[in-house]
Amino acid sequence: MSLSLQARKLACERDDRWLFEDLDLDIQAGEIVRIEGPNGSGKTTLLKILSGQLADYQGELFWNGIPMRDARQAFLESLLYLGHAPGVKGALTPLENLTWYQALAGERDNEAARLAALESVGLVGFEDVPAGQLSAGQQRRVALARLELTPRPLWVLDEPFTAIDRDGVAALEERLIVHARAGGCVLVTTHHELRNTDKLRRVHLGRGGQPHVGF
């Protein structure tokens, strides 16, 4: 499977401060890349740049060797991004929330797939409860159900472990590894230590300094 996301000489400035400079990244299929750093070091900004949401940066991005500007459509069709905010509507039930995401991904309406996705994140019995009445962790799980619902090779996850309980964290960790082994690719920011991962790479963002990239 051809899948690569490359960044060349990436630099981003916010409020007269360089979050990172000269960042070279080469992400291949089967890798989990963990972006780490203290609060305010630009982890979320980097993820937004790498997922094509921010245009305010220097440097170049390539998707499968093609400049991001030309490959945008193919890139978006391969991307699943989960942001800081879960993107779950409190007034809608988890099933209704997933209906929208399923349709946005261009897939046919399939209730069995939605129920299976909710089951995989342990929300059986909560399908028809308005998401606003669920706990923060359960709302996060609704968002995580999209990982099963709309399979995409590239996952970009911003703090996916927030508000998730210990068993859920272990299951999600396992899920990320399975995804990478199957040829997918995961970009994740988290303060949580990822264990049992053979192909984990780390990108450390400091305060204004040079980013450290390594295994």
Add this chain to the structure above:
Amino acid sequence: MSGSESHLSVNDDRSVSRREPGGGLAVALWATLRRDLTLLMRRRSEVLNPLVFFALVITLFPIGISPDPQLLATIAPGLLWVAALLAALLSLDSLFRGDYDDGSLEQLLLTPQSLPMLVMAKVAVHWLLTGLPLALMAPVLGIMLSLPAGSYLILALSLALGTASLSLIGAIGAALTVGLSRGGVLLSLLVLPLYIPVLIFGAGAVQAAILGDGAMAHLAILGALLALALMLAPWAIAASLRISING
């Protein structure tokens, strides 16, 4: 978890071979329409607010000015149109606000579907639940202002056409100000100048109907404005949303 392996291989085919956008887009549009309608039907106060505002303003005028039917009939077209315009403006700020706050807007921008088309679904919902009810309500309020008989149909028609343009133009402003915590005033300042042509021809249509001139010319211009807005606004809204998310 051998299941995920097969998932991925299916998915791989999909990312390599570009799908026909047609079918997927129609599904996404329909789902967005349904989702937004469901959301607004569950928060009825947001739908009722502009309608109540419209009714209150119109009921207060005869009390505040004079109950003289002749005087009221003179100012009725402009009054009904200004009140409806402000009511539509009032509801604009929340058009993208909720989606921005809970992260759905990011997701909307990251879909492989055409963003201008998807925002059109959102604008259509705004018009269906704001502009259309305002247009249907206006003749009833026209009675209160002793609007001459015979101009009711033109009033409703001009408002239905006009508020569609207002929703489209207003959505550009709403998209530009969604990133600001208090964008309300700025939104009004941005959007009001663009509302003026719609107001002139909308109120003009009703006035012409009262005077017995044909209102068709005015309605045709309102239709032309709507066609222009339909053509340009989707792209402007999509670009504005991208700018707002960037900031």
